[in-house]
Amino acid sequence: MGANAHKSIYTYGYRRSADQDAAAPVRRPVVVVGAGPVGLACAIDLGLRGVPVVLIDDADRIGEGSRGICWSKRTLEILDRLGVGEKLVEQGVTWKLGKVFRGDDLVFSFDLLPEAGHKMPAFINLQQYYLEKALCDRASEIGAIDLRWKNRLAGLEPRNDHVRLTIATDDGPYTLDADWLIAADGARSTARDLLGLAFSGVTFEDKFLIADIRMAADLPTERRFWFDPSFHTGQSALMHRQPDNVWRIDLQLGPDADAALEQQPERVTARLKRMLGERDFELEWISVYRFNCRRLDRFVHGRVVFIGDAAHQVSPFGARGANSGIQDAENLAWKLAAVFNGEAGSSLIDSYERERTQAADENIAHSTRSTDFIAPHSQAERNLRDAVLALAPRAEFARRMINSGRLSVATVYDSPLSTPDEETFGGSARLGAPAPDCPVRGRDGAASHLLQTIPGEFTLVTMKNGGAPDAPAGVRHISIGDDVADCDGLFAQRYDATPGAAWLFRPDQHLCARWRHADATKIAAARDRALGKPA
């Protein structure tokens, strides 16, 4: 939608697959629908784990509009494990400072990551098409991934232990069988429609204008949010920097705005001039949105698994859409790989649903609260919001209530895959949460980070001395003291480490068990539990 000068920047070709000429439908272990950030991340994660993946997309290009721009620390850690994190951080704009204005006065500012010793920053801003391009490039390096452009999902027939797909192409349709279908086909998911599944949740009445503009401005790299600014009276505004001198501007328009009218370039330009004064700018991408906070009741339907926007949607305040989608992808990928490799039964996939519906509910709750604060439903609700803003300059408690978006942080899974703690642990590490990063030094003296030492497989980390146990078969073992040094003492601090203590991390780097003193039996039992095996 909208008047977009900048249509697409990368084009890919349709290529006929041998599957289209097969006499009988070819059976594939995994088909992923949708080569957006979420589908690509999932396919790469599966491919790196040796699972053959067919990834189909109805388009043959990427790059229409910046769309998602904020990538959170946990997402960057996942992307780093997939091999594109450093490149994206280099390409993106790193930011951690947010400012909130009431009228034209600064009332509140926040620093997202005041803590040192993490490889990845709190957030980067980067146009979604750059992320997709990096993921496409990465996917092309992985032999297990068969990426098919201009392949459109047209039919879906659930069978007992697989799904039969009809895929439409310019050469006509073909049939493909998949042990598992991963639906990463976005908010308007075809897979969801074909299964007749409905969302439950709310649509917000307020409309928002999203404009990406190109502007050489010497403004600081920070997220700026205004409530009721003089340039856009009675509404909210958001401004955020992207690479290439591109800026994201988000203007609340109220419930009665005319979407078609508001996308007219002259009208957008007039609104932006009020905000930006005499600065020169060029329109890059315009869209008018209404936001939904909703999800599917179930993410797993037999052999069809929904991830990303196909499964759940939130408002953009908080950067919880694409980030949570990539976290869905990582949660599912290692589990599906374990099922594919025969290490786990298909019931492990149920834990994907349990963990990621918990995450979706958290994201929806945060997003709903933010949207309620930014766009109150009535004058009575608005008065309360305005009272919070009025008190904010003078009272800290009111500043804490200001909600211009609570930015995405990883969910701490309350999961049957976690082995409950037998002892208490302090520090910032949480059972069921991703491992907090910290600097470590290798035996050769090379500087590294903890997350780089626990990539992609079950890993036991132990503290040297005090009779630390060995890892059971199939579990990597890293000894703090022998294999890597806790050079800054931050592992000890963040994990409340004592001699002989042990931590078991899942292939998605989430902490699933820890002990002050463990033995091989306990560790093996914790690993089995994390693979969904009955005790």
Add this chain to the structure above:
Amino acid sequence: MSPLKTQSQFADPDAAYVALVEARRGMSEEQAAAFDTRLALILANHIGDLDVLKEAIALAKAER
């Protein structure tokens, strides 16, 4: 069991009432509404207990 205190807490309840009355003297209805909202937020934070707050909300709603 109620954590919300509904028994009088002030040694001189009349003086407390007067303080609230005097605070809004001369205000328009709109100004008083905004003032009351700010005051509610300040006092809610001072109480700092969500259960008490929810009971207070229920009590206030019942008086509507």
